Amino acid sequence: MKIRLEIILTVFCIVAFFSCHNDNTKNKKVIKSKSISQSLNKNNINLNISFLLDLSDRINPEKYSNKSMEYYMRDVAYIKSVSEAFDTHLRRKKVRQMNDKIQVFFDPEPQNKNINSISKSLKYNISRNNVSIELLDEIKKRYSNKPIEIYNYAINDNAYIGSDTWGFFKSKVKALCIEEEYRNILVILTDGYIYHKDYKKQENYLTTYLTPQLVRSLGLTSNNWEAKMKSKKIGYIPATKDLHNLEILVLGINPDKKNPYEEDVIIKYLRDWFNIMDVGRYQIKTAILPSDMDKVITDFILND
Numbered sequence: 001m002k003i004r005l006e007i008i009l010t011v012f013c014i015v016a017f018f019s020c021h022n023d024n025t026k027n028k029k030v031i032k033s034k035s036i037s038q039s040l041n042k043n044n045i046n047l048n049i050s051f052l053l054d055l056s057d058r059i060n061p062e063k064y065s066n067k068s069m070e071y072y073m074r075d076v077a078y079i080k081s082v083s084e085a086f087d088t089h090l091r092r093k094k095v096r097q098m099n100d101k102i103q104v105f106f107d108p109e110p111q112n113k114n115i116n117s118i119s120k121s122l123k124y125n126i127s128r129n130n131v132s133i134e135l136l137d138e139i140k141k142r143y144s145n146k147p148i149e150i151y152n153y154a155i156n157d158n159a160y161i162g163s164d165t166w167g168f169f170k171s172k173v174k175a176l177c178i179e180e181e182y183r184n185i186l187v188i189l190t191d192g193y194i195y196h197k198d199y200k201k202q203e204n205y206l207t208t209y210l211t212p213q214l215v216r217s218l219g220l221t222s223n224n225w226e227a228k229m230k231s232k233k234i235g236y237i238p239a240t241k242d243l244h245n246l247e248i249l250v251l252g253i254n255p256d257k258k259n260p261y262e263e264d265v266i267i268k269y270l271r272d273w274f275n276i277m278d279v280g281r282y283q284i285k286t287a288i289l290p291s292d293m294d295k296v297i298t299d300f301i302l303n304d
Contacts, residue, residue, distance in 0.1 A: 008060035038277035044097055047301075049086055051079060051104045052168060054190040055115075057160035059151060059255065069289060071254060072151040075189045077290030078251045078297065079286070082187055083143030085301040090126060090136055100202035104150075105176060107168035108161055108196065110158045115153050118146050164196035168210040169277070178246055185247045185301065191287070192266035194236075205234040210269055212256040221259045229268060236273040248274060248282040249300050251293065255286075 003063060030173050057063055059072040086102055093100075093288035094106045103123040110116060122243045124139055154160075194210050205218070215221070218234055229235065232300065267284050285296055 001239045002183040025198050025211055044093070044101045045089075046101075046182045047086060047089055047207040048101045048179050048184045048203060049082065049103075050177040050178070050184075050186045051191075052165065052186060052188045053081070053104065053150070054165070054188070054252075055110060055116060055151075055154045055160070056163040056193075056195070058163075058191040058193070058270075059155060060157065060158075060160065063252070066232050069179070071191070071252065071287060072155065073148075074290055074293075075252060075303045076147045076151060077294055078187075079147045079186050080144050081290065082301065083140060086239060087136060087140045089303060090131075095128050095131055097130045097161045100126045101179075101182070102143075103176075104147075105165045105168070105172070108198075110154060110157075111159070112153050112157055113273060115150050117154075118150050122146055123285055129160055162196040163190060164199050165190065165194045167196060167199040168237065168238050170199075173243070174240065174248070178243070180245075183247070185249065189249060189252050190250065192250075192270070194264075201237065203237055205232045205239045208234075208237050208239075210266070211261070212262070213261075215256070215259060215265055216264060220265045223261070225261045225265055225279065226268065229265075235269055238273070239278050241277055243274075243277045246279055247300075248279055249297070250282070250284040251287075251297075253284060253286040 013038065053075070059073065059075065061070045064071060069228055085103070086100070090100060101124065104119045106115075106119070122142060124135075126135065126139075173186070177186050179230070193209070194208070196209070200209050207214065218232075219225075219228060220234070253263065254281070255266055259265075270284055271282075283296070283300055285293065
């Protein structure tokens with residue numbers, strides 16, 4: 001009887017061991033797919049951070065005023081938080097390991113030459129050949145002071161021509177935002193709506209744009225919105241594919257308050273779009289106050 005009990009216990013331990021081993025293997029695969037950098041020393045990773053700024057009328061303080069903090073000011077603070085996380089990353093690295101990038105993009109590009117000039121001044125490639133404390137201080141200072149100038153110019157021009165996020169993904173995201181041997185992060189500052197007259201296409205219920213008017217016309221204003229999106233295959237037209245080497249942080253979602261389901265619809269559009277384009281990792285956040293967003297940004301960039 002004793003021998004039989006020992007055999008049973010031995011078999012149980014062997015089964016338990018292989019079960020745990022298989023579970024751990026699965027967990028490793030999940031973690032690896034979540035972020036391309038998980039298996040690397042975080043201090044050695046090369047960061048390639050890009051901003052895509054939506055300078056449409058969403059930043060107009062008269063049209064979309066907010067008493068607690070204007071939306072364009074939130075953008076400015078979000079940019080600062082990202083740059084500070086980037087600065088922390090750089091100062092942790094050894095000089096010989098430096099090879100990091102940060103830059104700002106728009107689509108469509110603003111007609112204002114001052115805005116384009118400022119964006120050029122925010123493009124940096126930090127390497128062991130040019131890195132210095134003075135350069136790091138300069139980057140930190142510019143990302144603290146220059147973005148507000150971009151928004152002020154855009155607001156004063158009062159010539160909001162829309163946001164072509166879909167077109168950016170179709171023709172530019174791979175060329176401008178993704179490089180081998182980098183952890184590529186695209187930070188998109190947007191209210192969640194996409195519209196540009198030159199890229200307004202529709203294929204059945206798939207589109208290259210999203211507006212409050214479209215949401216209402218599709219009847220996504222009641223609690224069956226998700227079932228309707230699924231049955232009619234409503235969403236964005238895929239703009240590209242194989243974005244597994246790109247991480248996306250969407251900040252500033254600001255849904256139309258007339259529809260209680262608007263935020264969910266916007267996020268569903270983006271999630272489905274990112275998934276079908278094989279984006280490696282993403283987070284989508286509403287336009288909360290910068291003091292609350294700072295931790296979200298820091299965790300995404302430094303503690304993934």
